[in-house]
Amino acid sequence: MAHSVQQLPYDLTALEPHISRETLEFHHGKHYAGYVAKLNAAIEGKDEDKLSLLDLVKKGPSTAYFNNAAQTWNHEFYFNAFSAKGAREPSGDLAKAISAKFGDFAKFREAFNAQATGLFGSGWTWLVLDGKGELAIVNTGNAGNPVNDGMTPLMTCDVWEHAYYIDYRNLRPDYLKGFWEVLDWNVVGQHYAAAK
Numbered sequence: 777m778a779h780s781v782q783q784l785p786y787d788l789t790a791l792e793p794h795i796s797r798e799t800l801e802f803h804h805g806k807h808y809a810g811y812v813a814k815l816n817a818a819i820e821g822k823d824e825d826k827l828s829l830l831d832l833v834k835k836g837p838s839t840a841y842f843n844n845a846a847q848t849w850n851h852e853f854y855f856n857a858f859s860a861k862g863a864r865e866p867s868g869d870l871a872k873a874i875s876a877k878f879g880d881f882a883k884f885r886e887a888f889n890a891q892a893t894g895l896f897g898s899g900w901t902w903l904v905l906d907g908k909g910e911l912a913i914v915n916t917g918n919a920g921n922p923v924n925d926g927m928t929p930l931m932t933c934d935v936w937e938h939a940y941y942i943d944y945r946n947l948r949p950d951y952l953k954g955f956w957e958v959l960d961w962n963v964v965g966q967h968y969a970a971a972k
């Protein structure tokens with residue numbers, strides 16, 4: 777069963793000016809779609825063809841298809857967490873948990889930004905529930921996904937340069953400012969509720 781390219785749940789211009797149409801045309805239409813195509817080519821006709829995308833990722837980085845499976849999963853998780861008009865702050869149990877762990881929402885964002893700007897090269901910065909069920913901010917390099925370290929992803933920021941070079945050139949901190957303007961905490965809250 778081939779994996780299909782998921783449509784974005786918003787128009788290509790919906791996240792402007794923070795994430796432009798041109799960025800989405802390349803990031804979703806070329807980079808992400810390319811990972812899906814390469815994943816399908818790698819597993820076509822094999823036993824892995826029957827596994828879900830997440831189960832393919834959970835097989836781990838030693839498999840030949842891991843990079844394309846994880847990049848497909850990571851990008852779908854990333855793109856689906858944005859909206860033009862969503863909650864720009866966490867609420868309910870997630871807001872309480874963030875305040876308990878990081879002090880308050882502003883301090884959480886500072887810590888997340890520091891982690892994301894500190895990631896050398898390409899990768900992803902995540903808010904996760906760790907193996908003990910505690911909130912944590914972690915980085916993964918390249919295609920890495922925290923599920924392979926026993927953690928549950930709640931939210932992610934793609935810090936590959938292809939995510940921001942068109943709009944922000946090399947300025948990852950400026951991209952992060954825009955990221956917070958389009959991230960929908962309703963979606964993150966749903967992941968948190970499901971994980972708990």
Ligand SMILES: [Fe+2]
Nearest residue numbers: 807934936939
């Ligand atoms: Fe990306």
